[in-house]
Amino acid sequence: xxxxxxxxxxxxxxxxxxxxxxxxxxxxxxxxxxxxxxxxxxxxxxxxxxxxxxxxxxxxxxxxxxxxxxxxxxxxxxxxxxxxxxxxxxxxxxxxxxxxxxxxxxxxxxxxxxxxxxxxxxxxxxxxxxxx
Amino acid sequence: xxxxxxxxxxxxxxxxxxxxxxxxxxxxxxxxxxxxxxxxxxxxxxxxxxxxxxxxxxxxxxxxxxxxxxxxxxxxxxxxxxxxxxxxxxxxxxxxxxxxxxxxxxxxxxxxxxxxxxxxxxxxxxxxxxxxxxxxxxxxxxxxxxxxxxxxxxxxxxxxxxxxxxxxxxxxxxxxxxxxxxxxxxxxxxxxxxxxxxxxxxxxxxxxxxxxxxxxxxxxxxxxxxxxxxxxxxxxxxxxxxxxxxxxxxxxxxxxxxxxxxxxxxxxxxxxxxxxxxxxx
Numbered sequence: 263x264x265x266x267x268x269x270x271x272x273x274x275x276x277x278x279x280x281x282x283x284x285x286x287x288x289x290x291x292x293x294x295x296x297x298x299x300x301x302x303x304x305x306x307x308x309x310x311x312x313x314x315x316x317x318x319x320x321x322x323x324x325x326x327x328x329x330x331x332x333x334x335x336x337x338x339x340x341x342x343x344x345x346x347x348x349x350x351x352x353x354x355x356x357x358x359x360x361x362x363x364x365x366x367x368x369x370x371x372x373x374x375x376x377x378x379x380x381x382x383x384x385x386x387x388x389x390x391x392x393x394x
Numbered sequence: 395x396x397x398x399x400x401x402x403x404x405x406x407x408x409x410x411x412x413x414x415x416x417x418x419x420x421x422x423x424x425x426x427x428x429x430x431x432x433x434x435x436x437x438x439x440x441x442x443x444x445x446x447x448x449x450x451x452x453x454x455x456x457x458x459x460x461x462x463x464x465x466x467x468x469x470x471x472x473x474x475x476x477x478x479x480x481x482x483x484x485x486x487x488x489x490x491x492x493x494x495x496x497x498x499x500x501x502x503x504x505x506x507x508x509x510x511x512x513x514x515x516x517x518x519x520x521x522x523x524x525x526x527x528x529x530x531x532x533x534x535x536x537x538x539x540x541x542x543x544x545x546x547x548x549x550x551x552x553x554x555x556x557x558x559x560x561x562x563x564x565x566x567x568x569x570x571x572x573x574x575x576x577x578x579x580x581x582x583x584x585x586x587x588x589x590x591x592x593x594x595x596x597x598x599x600x601x602x603x604x605x606x607x608x609x610x611x612x613x614x615x616x617x618x619x620x621x622x623x624x625x626x627x628x629x630x631x632x633x634x635x636x637x638x639x640x641x642x643x644x645x646x647x648x649x650x651x652x653x654x655x656x657x658x659x660x661x662x663x664x665x666x667x668x669x670x671x672x673x674x675x
Contacts, residue, residue: 358627
């Protein structure tokens, strides 16, 4: 039969191991989701896609970027829409036309993704809060 | 026209299908002929045939109405299958062969066929293989009320087709065709279209899915749409916009699915497929 000290020690070591495992999982997940130092437009659009799927969980998989643009604009987020639309156009030129883009505003897309992330999940009835 | 395909207009009588086709041809500066299909027609009423010339005492080939740039084939489903086949062969080959003599049709050549979807008596419905020859099926419904008021106002005086301005001609159109041919289609877009077609073939509610010809024509008409939008490349939105008009008339529902009430029309299924298949992003 274990003494109370041994039991306490086992419990302490066990909980430490559990904490380290959870920490390690968190670090691995964090590294996967972390953007590179100089994210490209493609990186930004991947982040945006993930944010969209979180914000609109009912959105069918067959959506296009143009369909999304009209959907997110209706949310009235306080963002620079001129820059966002400009970057969308450059990404479209590059993605489907192979036209290299110049001066694409990656931050505008990341801010849009962030703005979506701050809102509640949208399922057709709930309003999205404006990002601060 | 820009995609060099043919169109099937489906709608009840009196919805301006003939007027549209005439105006369209005039606007493009092209020659136009109309043929009213009837059950007693013969193939040579469409493609032409050899007529004996009493003066020269020789048989001469008299061209049929198909020798035009824009041919309006009115109520195509009223003619016998033999006549339908004669026209459809011309559409595919862009030439006519009568008694061993081949004659090329004018270029560009487009057939605008019409049919009334509510006609069930005395008609010969186009079989699937012939429906597949039409690049697009465009449905003509009744106009909205405010549009109908405009139509009534315009019809208070006689409609003059001379008012339709000619804005281009066959030569310019050929240049536009070359421009459409230079519209880029990425491999990912082609893969997307192929996945859409595969989905229509594997869906249990569909008895006949999209054919390879259907997807080739969908891509071609998407290129024309991209050109009209001022783009030099096709985007997934072009495909989604035109998928229904390009594919729905070529597909057939599975009979048991229809009887069980699982599917009522191909249009709804195509829309579901478009919602489920992920496009390149």
